[in-house]
Amino acid sequence: MRTWFPGLRARTEAVLSLRHPWRYSPPAILAGSFLLLIGIGTVLLWLPVSGTPSLTFFQALFTACSAVTVTGLVVVDTGSHLSPFGQSVVLGLMQLGGLGLMTFAALTLMALGGRLGLRGQRLVREATDQTSPADMLVLVRHTALLALVMEAIGAGLLSVVWIPELGVARGLWFSVFHSVSAFNNAGFALLPDSLSRWAANPMVNLVITALFIIGGLGFTVLLDLWRKRQWRTLSLHSKLTLAGTLVLCLGAWFLVIGFEWNNARTLGELPESGRLWAAWFTAVTPRTAGFNTVDMGGLMAPTVLLIMFLMFIGGGSNSTASGIKVSTFMVMLLATRAFLRGRQRPTVFRRAIAVESVFRAQAVVMLSLLAVALSGFLMVVLEPGLAVMDVLFEAFSAFSTVGLSRGITGELSWPSQCVLMMLMFMGRIGPLALAFSLARPQIPKLRYVEDHVQIG
Numbered sequence: 001m002r003t004w005f006p007g008l009r010a011r012t013e014a015v016l017s018l019r020h021p022w023r024y025s026p027p028a029i030l031a032g033s034f035l036l037l038i039g040i041g042t043v044l045l046w047l048p049v050s051g052t053p054s055l056t057f058f059q060a061l062f063t064a065c066s067a068v069t070v071t072g073l074v075v076v077d078t079g080s081h082l083s084p085f086g087q088s089v090v091l092g093l094m095q096l097g098g099l100g101l102m103t104f105a106a107l108t109l110m111a112l113g114g115r116l117g118l119r120g121q122r123l124v125r126e127a128t129d130q131t132s133p134a135d136m137l138v139l140v141r142h143t144a145l146l147a148l149v150m151e152a153i154g155a156g157l158l159s160v161v162w163i164p165e166l167g168v169a170r171g172l173w174f175s176v177f178h179s180v181s182a183f184n185n186a187g188f189a190l191l192p193d194s195l196s197r198w199a200a201n202p203m204v205n206l207v208i209t210a211l212f213i214i215g216g217l218g219f220t221v222l223l224d225l226w227r228k229r230q231w232r233t234l235s236l237h238s239k240l241t242l243a244g245t246l247v248l249c250l251g252a253w254f255l256v257i258g259f260e261w262n263n264a265r266t267l268g269e270l271p272e273s274g275r276l277w278a279a280w281f282t283a284v285t286p287r288t289a290g291f292n293t294v295d296m297g298g299l300m301a302p303t304v305l306l307i308m309f310l311m312f313i314g315g316g317s318n319s320t321a322s323g324i325k326v327s328t329f330m331v332m333l334l335a336t337r338a339f340l341r342g343r344q345r346p347t348v349f350r351r352a353i354a355v356e357s358v359f360r361a362q363a364v365v366m367l368s369l370l371a372v373a374l375s376g377f378l379m380v381v382l383e384p385g386l387a388v389m390d391v392l393f394e395a396f397s398a399f400s401t402v403g404l405s406r407g408i409t410g411e412l413s414w415p416s417q418c419v420l421m422m423l424m425f426m427g428r429i430g431p432l433a434l435a436f437s438l439a440r441p442q443i444p445k446l447r448y449v450e451d452h453v454q455i456g
Helices: 006-018 027-044 058-069 085-128 133-166 170-185 200-216 219-228 234-259 272-284 299-311 325-340 355-382 388-399 414-437
Strands: none
Touching: 027 058, 027 414, 058 085, 058 299, 085 133, 133 170, 133 200, 133 219, 133 325, 170 200, 200 219, 200 234, 200 272, 219 234, 234 272, 234 299, 234 325, 272 299, 272 414, 299 388, 325 355, 355 388, 355 414, 388 414
Protein backbone atom coordinates (compact mmCIF):
# COMPACT_ATOMS: atom_id res chain seq x y z
CA MET A 1 0.00 0.00 0.00
CA ARG A 2 2.81 2.39 0.85
CA THR A 3 4.48 1.85 -2.49
CA TRP A 4 1.26 1.86 -4.52
CA PHE A 5 -0.34 5.03 -3.14
CA PRO A 6 2.44 7.45 -4.08
CA GLY A 7 2.44 6.07 -7.61
CA LEU A 8 -1.31 6.60 -7.88
CA ARG A 9 -0.94 10.11 -6.55
CA ALA A 10 1.80 10.93 -9.05
CA ARG A 11 -0.27 9.56 -11.94
CA THR A 12 -3.32 11.54 -10.81
CA GLU A 13 -1.35 14.78 -10.63
CA ALA A 14 0.08 14.12 -14.08
CA VAL A 15 -3.39 13.58 -15.53
CA LEU A 16 -4.71 16.74 -13.88
CA SER A 17 -1.81 18.77 -15.19
CA LEU A 18 -2.53 17.54 -18.69
CA ARG A 19 -6.26 18.22 -18.51
CA HIS A 20 -5.90 21.62 -16.93
CA PRO A 21 -2.53 23.06 -17.94
CA TRP A 22 -3.86 26.59 -17.49
CA ARG A 23 -3.94 26.14 -13.73
CA TYR A 24 -0.19 26.53 -13.46
CA SER A 25 0.32 28.54 -16.63
CA PRO A 26 2.40 31.67 -15.91
CA PRO A 27 0.29 33.88 -18.26
CA ALA A 28 -2.91 32.71 -16.54
CA ILE A 29 -1.46 33.36 -13.09
CA LEU A 30 -0.20 36.75 -14.23
CA ALA A 31 -3.58 37.80 -15.63
CA GLY A 32 -5.41 36.50 -12.56
CA SER A 33 -3.13 38.33 -10.14
CA PHE A 34 -3.56 41.60 -11.99
CA LEU A 35 -7.34 41.19 -12.14
CA LEU A 36 -7.43 40.45 -8.42
CA LEU A 37 -5.35 43.53 -7.70
CA ILE A 38 -7.62 45.67 -9.88
CA GLY A 39 -10.67 44.33 -8.05
CA ILE A 40 -9.20 45.07 -4.62
CA GLY A 41 -8.15 48.54 -5.75
CA THR A 42 -11.62 49.27 -7.14
CA VAL A 43 -13.30 48.40 -3.85
CA LEU A 44 -10.83 50.50 -1.85
CA LEU A 45 -11.20 53.51 -4.16
CA TRP A 46 -15.01 53.24 -4.07
CA LEU A 47 -15.07 53.51 -0.28
CA PRO A 48 -16.38 56.89 0.99
CA VAL A 49 -13.07 57.52 2.74
CA SER A 50 -11.19 57.37 -0.58
CA GLY A 51 -12.86 60.14 -2.55
CA THR A 52 -15.67 62.55 -3.13
CA PRO A 53 -19.30 61.35 -2.93
CA SER A 54 -19.63 61.84 -6.70
CA LEU A 55 -17.03 59.16 -7.47
CA THR A 56 -18.86 56.29 -9.18
CA PHE A 57 -17.99 52.62 -9.14
CA PHE A 58 -17.03 52.74 -12.82
CA GLN A 59 -14.70 55.68 -12.21
CA ALA A 60 -13.09 53.77 -9.35
CA LEU A 61 -12.71 50.72 -11.62
CA PHE A 62 -11.10 52.78 -14.39
CA THR A 63 -8.72 54.47 -11.93
CA ALA A 64 -7.72 51.14 -10.36
CA CYS A 65 -7.13 49.56 -13.78
CA SER A 66 -5.04 52.54 -14.87
CA ALA A 67 -2.99 52.45 -11.64
CA VAL A 68 -2.35 48.69 -11.64
CA THR A 69 -1.33 48.75 -15.30
CA VAL A 70 0.77 51.88 -14.56
CA THR A 71 -0.91 53.78 -17.36
CA GLY A 72 -1.99 57.13 -15.93
CA LEU A 73 -5.13 57.72 -17.98
CA VAL A 74 -7.80 59.18 -15.70
CA VAL A 75 -11.49 60.00 -15.91
CA VAL A 76 -11.37 62.07 -12.69
CA ASP A 77 -8.64 64.32 -11.36
CA THR A 78 -6.55 62.36 -8.86
CA GLY A 79 -5.65 65.39 -6.74
CA SER A 80 -9.15 66.83 -6.31
CA HIS A 81 -11.46 63.79 -6.50
CA LEU A 82 -9.44 61.47 -4.25
CA SER A 83 -8.70 61.98 -0.56
CA PRO A 84 -5.21 61.41 0.87
CA PHE A 85 -6.30 57.85 1.61
CA GLY A 86 -7.47 57.37 -1.99
CA GLN A 87 -4.24 58.82 -3.30
CA SER A 88 -2.33 56.40 -1.06
CA VAL A 89 -4.32 53.53 -2.56
CA VAL A 90 -3.35 54.71 -6.06
CA LEU A 91 0.29 54.93 -4.94
CA GLY A 92 0.20 51.37 -3.63
CA LEU A 93 -1.44 50.08 -6.80
CA MET A 94 1.20 51.80 -8.94
CA GLN A 95 3.99 50.25 -6.89
CA LEU A 96 2.53 46.76 -6.98
CA GLY A 97 1.60 47.02 -10.65
CA GLY A 98 4.99 48.35 -11.72
CA LEU A 99 7.24 46.07 -9.72
CA GLY A 100 4.81 43.16 -9.88
CA LEU A 101 5.47 42.58 -13.55
CA MET A 102 9.23 42.82 -13.08
CA THR A 103 9.27 40.26 -10.28
CA PHE A 104 6.36 38.07 -11.41
CA ALA A 105 8.48 35.44 -13.11
CA ALA A 106 10.78 35.14 -10.12
CA LEU A 107 7.87 34.84 -7.72
CA THR A 108 6.29 32.22 -9.97
CA LEU A 109 9.43 30.14 -9.92
CA MET A 110 9.79 30.39 -6.14
CA ALA A 111 6.12 29.75 -5.35
CA LEU A 112 5.35 27.14 -8.00
CA GLY A 113 8.77 25.73 -8.81
CA GLY A 114 7.97 22.37 -7.27
CA ARG A 115 4.71 22.03 -9.19
CA LEU A 116 6.00 23.29 -12.52
CA GLY A 117 8.72 20.68 -12.79
CA LEU A 118 11.98 21.00 -14.65
CA ARG A 119 10.43 21.94 -17.99
CA GLY A 120 8.21 24.58 -16.39
CA GLN A 121 11.11 26.05 -14.44
CA ARG A 122 13.16 26.24 -17.61
CA LEU A 123 10.29 28.05 -19.31
CA VAL A 124 10.18 30.71 -16.59
CA ARG A 125 13.94 31.17 -16.55
CA GLU A 126 14.20 31.49 -20.33
CA ALA A 127 11.37 34.02 -20.46
CA THR A 128 13.20 36.26 -17.98
CA ASP A 129 16.74 35.59 -19.25
CA GLN A 130 17.84 34.12 -15.91
CA THR A 131 19.91 30.97 -15.60
CA SER A 132 19.05 29.56 -12.18
CA PRO A 133 16.64 29.89 -9.23
CA ALA A 134 19.43 31.69 -7.36
CA ASP A 135 19.50 34.32 -10.10
CA MET A 136 15.74 34.71 -9.76
CA LEU A 137 16.10 35.32 -6.03
CA VAL A 138 18.75 37.92 -6.73
CA LEU A 139 16.43 39.52 -9.27
CA VAL A 140 13.60 39.89 -6.74
CA ARG A 141 15.84 41.17 -3.96
CA HIS A 142 17.68 43.71 -6.11
CA THR A 143 14.51 44.85 -7.86
CA ALA A 144 12.86 45.80 -4.57
CA LEU A 145 16.03 47.42 -3.27
CA LEU A 146 16.62 49.43 -6.44
CA ALA A 147 13.03 50.65 -6.53
CA LEU A 148 13.07 51.85 -2.92
CA VAL A 149 16.46 53.53 -3.25
CA MET A 150 15.62 55.30 -6.52
CA GLU A 151 12.22 56.43 -5.28
CA ALA A 152 13.72 57.72 -2.00
CA ILE A 153 16.44 59.66 -3.86
CA GLY A 154 13.88 61.06 -6.29
CA ALA A 155 11.54 62.13 -3.50
CA GLY A 156 14.39 63.82 -1.66
CA LEU A 157 15.47 65.81 -4.71
CA LEU A 158 11.93 66.80 -5.64
CA SER A 159 11.23 67.95 -2.08
CA VAL A 160 13.93 70.60 -2.54
CA VAL A 161 11.62 72.25 -5.09
CA TRP A 162 8.18 71.41 -3.76
CA ILE A 163 8.51 71.86 0.01
CA PRO A 164 9.37 75.60 -0.34
CA GLU A 165 6.51 76.06 -2.82
CA LEU A 166 3.80 73.86 -1.29
CA GLY A 167 4.70 73.61 2.37
CA VAL A 168 6.28 70.75 4.30
CA ALA A 169 3.38 68.27 4.44
CA ARG A 170 1.98 68.82 0.93
CA GLY A 171 5.41 69.26 -0.64
CA LEU A 172 6.70 66.02 0.87
CA TRP A 173 3.59 64.09 -0.23
CA PHE A 174 3.90 65.53 -3.75
CA SER A 175 7.53 64.44 -3.84
CA VAL A 176 6.86 60.87 -2.70
CA PHE A 177 3.80 60.39 -4.92
CA HIS A 178 5.41 61.69 -8.09
CA SER A 179 8.66 59.85 -7.43
CA VAL A 180 6.84 56.50 -7.16
CA SER A 181 4.68 57.37 -10.16
CA ALA A 182 7.74 58.29 -12.25
CA PHE A 183 9.91 55.28 -11.42
CA ASN A 184 7.00 52.94 -12.17
CA ASN A 185 6.28 54.79 -15.42
CA ALA A 186 2.71 55.37 -14.22
CA GLY A 187 2.20 59.04 -15.08
CA PHE A 188 -0.30 59.79 -12.31
CA ALA A 189 -0.05 63.40 -11.12
CA LEU A 190 -1.82 65.33 -8.38
CA LEU A 191 -2.58 68.39 -10.52
CA PRO A 192 -4.99 68.55 -13.50
CA ASP A 193 -2.26 69.89 -15.82
CA SER A 194 0.26 67.27 -14.66
CA LEU A 195 3.67 68.99 -14.29
CA SER A 196 3.05 71.92 -16.63
CA ARG A 197 3.74 74.61 -14.04
CA TRP A 198 7.31 73.27 -13.72
CA ALA A 199 7.94 72.98 -17.47
CA ALA A 200 11.07 75.15 -17.24
CA ASN A 201 12.34 73.89 -13.87
CA PRO A 202 15.65 71.99 -14.36
CA MET A 203 15.39 69.98 -11.11
CA VAL A 204 11.88 68.66 -11.79
CA ASN A 205 12.72 67.87 -15.41
CA LEU A 206 15.95 66.05 -14.59
CA VAL A 207 14.66 64.04 -11.63
CA ILE A 208 11.36 62.95 -13.18
CA THR A 209 12.88 61.98 -16.54
CA ALA A 210 15.80 60.18 -14.86
CA LEU A 211 13.39 58.16 -12.74
CA PHE A 212 11.19 56.94 -15.58
CA ILE A 213 14.09 56.35 -17.97
CA ILE A 214 15.91 54.22 -15.38
CA GLY A 215 12.70 52.40 -14.46
CA GLY A 216 12.01 51.85 -18.15
CA LEU A 217 15.40 50.33 -19.01
CA GLY A 218 14.54 47.01 -17.44
CA PHE A 219 16.04 45.51 -14.35
CA THR A 220 18.01 42.87 -16.22
CA VAL A 221 19.85 45.71 -17.99
CA LEU A 222 20.46 47.58 -14.74
CA LEU A 223 21.69 44.43 -13.04
CA ASP A 224 23.97 43.72 -15.99
CA LEU A 225 25.39 47.25 -15.75
CA TRP A 226 25.96 46.88 -12.01
CA ARG A 227 27.74 43.53 -12.37
CA LYS A 228 29.93 44.19 -15.40
CA ARG A 229 30.30 48.01 -15.60
CA GLN A 230 32.04 47.81 -18.98
CA TRP A 231 30.38 48.20 -22.35
CA ARG A 232 32.28 45.38 -24.05
CA THR A 233 31.25 42.80 -21.44
CA LEU A 234 27.54 43.67 -21.41
CA SER A 235 25.03 41.23 -22.85
CA LEU A 236 23.69 41.81 -26.35
CA HIS A 237 20.25 42.56 -24.90
CA SER A 238 21.68 45.29 -22.66
CA LYS A 239 23.63 46.86 -25.51
CA LEU A 240 20.60 46.92 -27.80
CA THR A 241 18.37 48.41 -25.10
CA LEU A 242 20.87 51.10 -24.09
CA ALA A 243 21.78 52.04 -27.66
CA GLY A 244 18.14 52.09 -28.75
CA THR A 245 17.10 54.20 -25.76
CA LEU A 246 19.84 56.75 -26.41
CA VAL A 247 19.04 57.08 -30.11
CA LEU A 248 15.30 57.33 -29.53
CA CYS A 249 15.62 59.93 -26.77
CA LEU A 250 18.07 62.20 -28.58
CA GLY A 251 16.41 61.78 -31.97
CA ALA A 252 12.96 62.56 -30.58
CA TRP A 253 14.35 65.57 -28.68
CA PHE A 254 15.73 67.15 -31.86
CA LEU A 255 12.52 66.44 -33.77
CA VAL A 256 10.30 67.96 -31.06
CA ILE A 257 12.49 71.05 -31.02
CA GLY A 258 12.14 71.34 -34.79
CA PHE A 259 8.38 70.79 -34.84
CA GLU A 260 7.33 72.76 -31.76
CA TRP A 261 9.90 75.54 -31.22
CA ASN A 262 7.63 78.32 -32.45
CA ASN A 263 4.29 76.71 -31.57
CA ALA A 264 2.59 79.25 -29.26
CA ARG A 265 0.43 76.51 -27.71
CA THR A 266 3.40 74.46 -26.51
CA LEU A 267 7.06 75.53 -26.55
CA GLY A 268 6.57 78.98 -28.04
CA GLU A 269 5.22 80.47 -24.83
CA LEU A 270 8.33 79.53 -22.81
CA PRO A 271 11.77 81.19 -22.59
CA GLU A 272 14.49 79.59 -24.69
CA SER A 273 16.01 77.56 -21.87
CA GLY A 274 12.51 76.46 -20.85
CA ARG A 275 11.80 75.37 -24.43
CA LEU A 276 14.76 73.02 -24.36
CA TRP A 277 13.63 71.46 -21.08
CA ALA A 278 10.02 71.12 -22.23
CA ALA A 279 11.13 69.64 -25.56
CA TRP A 280 13.30 67.08 -23.73
CA PHE A 281 10.45 66.13 -21.42
CA THR A 282 7.99 65.81 -24.31
CA ALA A 283 10.45 63.67 -26.27
CA VAL A 284 11.17 61.11 -23.54
CA THR A 285 7.85 60.89 -21.68
CA PRO A 286 6.04 58.79 -24.36
CA ARG A 287 8.22 55.78 -23.42
CA THR A 288 6.07 55.20 -21.25
CA ALA A 289 5.85 57.73 -18.42
CA GLY A 290 2.66 59.67 -19.15
CA PHE A 291 3.58 62.97 -17.50
CA ASN A 292 3.40 66.14 -19.55
CA THR A 293 4.71 69.68 -19.19
CA VAL A 294 2.99 71.06 -22.30
CA ASP A 295 -0.58 70.79 -23.55
CA MET A 296 -0.87 67.58 -25.56
CA GLY A 297 -3.88 69.00 -27.37
CA GLY A 298 -1.78 71.86 -28.73
CA LEU A 299 0.90 69.74 -30.41
CA MET A 300 1.45 69.93 -34.16
CA ALA A 301 0.34 66.94 -36.23
CA PRO A 302 3.91 65.68 -36.94
CA THR A 303 4.67 65.72 -33.20
CA VAL A 304 1.49 63.78 -32.46
CA LEU A 305 2.49 61.08 -34.94
CA LEU A 306 6.02 60.99 -33.49
CA ILE A 307 4.64 60.51 -29.97
CA MET A 308 2.33 57.73 -31.13
CA PHE A 309 5.34 56.00 -32.70
CA LEU A 310 7.38 56.37 -29.50
CA MET A 311 4.49 55.13 -27.36
CA PHE A 312 4.19 52.02 -29.49
CA ILE A 313 7.90 51.21 -29.00
CA GLY A 314 7.81 51.76 -25.24
CA GLY A 315 10.65 50.92 -22.86
CA GLY A 316 12.87 47.99 -22.02
CA SER A 317 11.95 44.38 -21.39
CA ASN A 318 11.34 43.34 -17.78
CA SER A 319 10.80 46.98 -16.80
CA THR A 320 8.04 49.18 -15.46
CA ALA A 321 7.37 50.34 -19.03
CA SER A 322 5.27 48.68 -21.73
CA GLY A 323 4.97 48.87 -25.52
CA ILE A 324 6.57 46.37 -27.87
CA LYS A 325 9.90 47.15 -26.12
CA VAL A 326 13.08 48.77 -27.39
CA SER A 327 14.90 45.47 -27.92
CA THR A 328 12.03 44.20 -30.07
CA PHE A 329 12.19 47.32 -32.22
CA MET A 330 15.96 47.03 -32.58
CA VAL A 331 15.75 43.36 -33.57
CA MET A 332 13.20 44.20 -36.28
CA LEU A 333 15.46 46.96 -37.63
CA LEU A 334 18.48 44.68 -37.67
CA ALA A 335 16.54 41.87 -39.33
CA THR A 336 15.42 44.28 -42.06
CA ARG A 337 18.99 45.47 -42.56
CA ALA A 338 20.21 41.87 -42.79
CA PHE A 339 17.62 41.08 -45.46
CA LEU A 340 18.52 44.16 -47.51
CA ARG A 341 22.19 43.17 -47.36
CA GLY A 342 21.48 39.60 -48.35
CA ARG A 343 22.47 38.07 -45.01
CA GLN A 344 20.67 35.12 -43.49
CA ARG A 345 21.00 36.29 -39.88
CA PRO A 346 21.06 39.81 -38.36
CA THR A 347 24.31 40.76 -36.64
CA VAL A 348 25.33 43.62 -34.36
CA PHE A 349 28.15 44.25 -31.87
CA ARG A 350 29.96 41.17 -33.25
CA ARG A 351 27.06 38.96 -32.29
CA ALA A 352 24.45 37.15 -34.39
CA ILE A 353 20.85 37.43 -33.22
CA ALA A 354 19.09 34.10 -32.86
CA VAL A 355 16.44 33.35 -35.46
CA GLU A 356 14.07 32.50 -32.64
CA SER A 357 14.41 36.06 -31.29
CA VAL A 358 13.52 37.46 -34.72
CA PHE A 359 10.36 35.35 -34.83
CA ARG A 360 9.43 36.46 -31.32
CA ALA A 361 9.89 40.09 -32.30
CA GLN A 362 7.72 39.62 -35.38
CA ALA A 363 4.97 37.99 -33.31
CA VAL A 364 5.01 40.76 -30.69
CA VAL A 365 4.88 43.53 -33.30
CA MET A 366 2.12 41.90 -35.35
CA LEU A 367 -0.10 41.11 -32.36
CA SER A 368 0.41 44.59 -30.93
CA LEU A 369 -0.45 46.24 -34.24
CA LEU A 370 -3.60 44.14 -34.54
CA ALA A 371 -4.67 44.99 -30.99
CA VAL A 372 -4.19 48.73 -31.44
CA ALA A 373 -5.70 48.82 -34.95
CA LEU A 374 -8.84 46.86 -34.08
CA SER A 375 -9.41 48.69 -30.81
CA GLY A 376 -8.75 52.07 -32.40
CA PHE A 377 -11.20 51.27 -35.21
CA LEU A 378 -13.84 50.27 -32.68
CA MET A 379 -13.36 53.49 -30.72
CA VAL A 380 -13.60 55.60 -33.88
CA VAL A 381 -16.94 53.92 -34.60
CA LEU A 382 -18.12 54.50 -31.04
CA GLU A 383 -17.01 58.15 -30.98
CA PRO A 384 -18.08 59.72 -34.31
CA GLY A 385 -18.02 63.23 -32.85
CA LEU A 386 -14.33 63.17 -31.89
CA ALA A 387 -11.30 63.69 -34.11
CA VAL A 388 -9.84 60.44 -35.42
CA MET A 389 -6.32 61.51 -34.50
CA ASP A 390 -7.33 62.11 -30.88
CA VAL A 391 -9.08 58.75 -30.60
CA LEU A 392 -6.15 56.82 -32.09
CA PHE A 393 -3.76 58.71 -29.83
CA GLU A 394 -5.82 57.50 -26.87
CA ALA A 395 -5.68 53.89 -28.11
CA PHE A 396 -1.89 53.95 -28.55
CA SER A 397 -1.51 55.54 -25.12
CA ALA A 398 -3.67 52.91 -23.43
CA PHE A 399 -2.04 49.89 -25.09
CA SER A 400 1.47 51.15 -24.34
CA THR A 401 0.34 52.12 -20.79
CA VAL A 402 1.66 55.63 -21.32
CA GLY A 403 -1.19 57.75 -20.00
CA LEU A 404 -0.75 60.73 -22.30
CA SER A 405 -4.03 62.14 -23.54
CA ARG A 406 -5.24 64.95 -25.77
CA GLY A 407 -7.92 65.71 -23.21
CA ILE A 408 -10.70 63.37 -24.34
CA THR A 409 -10.48 60.50 -21.81
CA GLY A 410 -13.28 61.88 -19.63
CA GLU A 411 -15.43 62.71 -22.69
CA LEU A 412 -15.43 59.16 -24.04
CA SER A 413 -18.54 57.02 -23.67
CA TRP A 414 -18.42 54.14 -21.22
CA PRO A 415 -18.04 51.53 -24.01
CA SER A 416 -14.95 53.36 -25.28
CA GLN A 417 -13.57 53.60 -21.76
CA CYS A 418 -14.09 49.84 -21.45
CA VAL A 419 -12.04 49.42 -24.63
CA LEU A 420 -9.31 51.56 -23.05
CA MET A 421 -9.31 49.38 -19.93
CA MET A 422 -9.02 46.28 -22.08
CA LEU A 423 -6.11 47.86 -23.98
CA MET A 424 -4.37 48.85 -20.75
CA PHE A 425 -4.70 45.33 -19.40
CA MET A 426 -3.56 43.72 -22.66
CA GLY A 427 -0.66 46.12 -23.04
CA ARG A 428 0.59 45.49 -19.52
CA ILE A 429 0.46 41.70 -19.39
CA GLY A 430 0.63 40.95 -23.10
CA PRO A 431 4.38 41.13 -23.83
CA LEU A 432 5.40 39.02 -20.85
CA ALA A 433 2.58 36.54 -21.36
CA LEU A 434 3.63 36.20 -24.99
CA ALA A 435 7.25 35.76 -23.92
CA PHE A 436 6.22 32.89 -21.67
CA SER A 437 4.26 31.22 -24.45
CA LEU A 438 7.12 31.62 -26.95
CA ALA A 439 10.04 30.98 -24.62
CA ARG A 440 10.35 27.28 -25.40
CA PRO A 441 10.79 26.45 -29.09
CA GLN A 442 8.54 23.77 -30.52
CA ILE A 443 10.42 21.13 -32.50
CA PRO A 444 8.37 20.18 -35.57
CA LYS A 445 7.78 16.49 -36.15
CA LEU A 446 7.42 16.93 -39.90
CA ARG A 447 9.40 18.93 -42.40
CA TYR A 448 7.42 20.27 -45.33
CA VAL A 449 8.62 21.13 -48.82
CA GLU A 450 9.55 24.80 -49.04
CA ASP A 451 7.77 27.06 -51.52
CA HIS A 452 8.07 30.76 -52.32
CA VAL A 453 5.42 33.42 -51.85
CA GLN A 454 5.56 36.73 -53.70
CA ILE A 455 6.32 39.55 -51.24
CA GLY A 456 6.01 43.23 -52.04
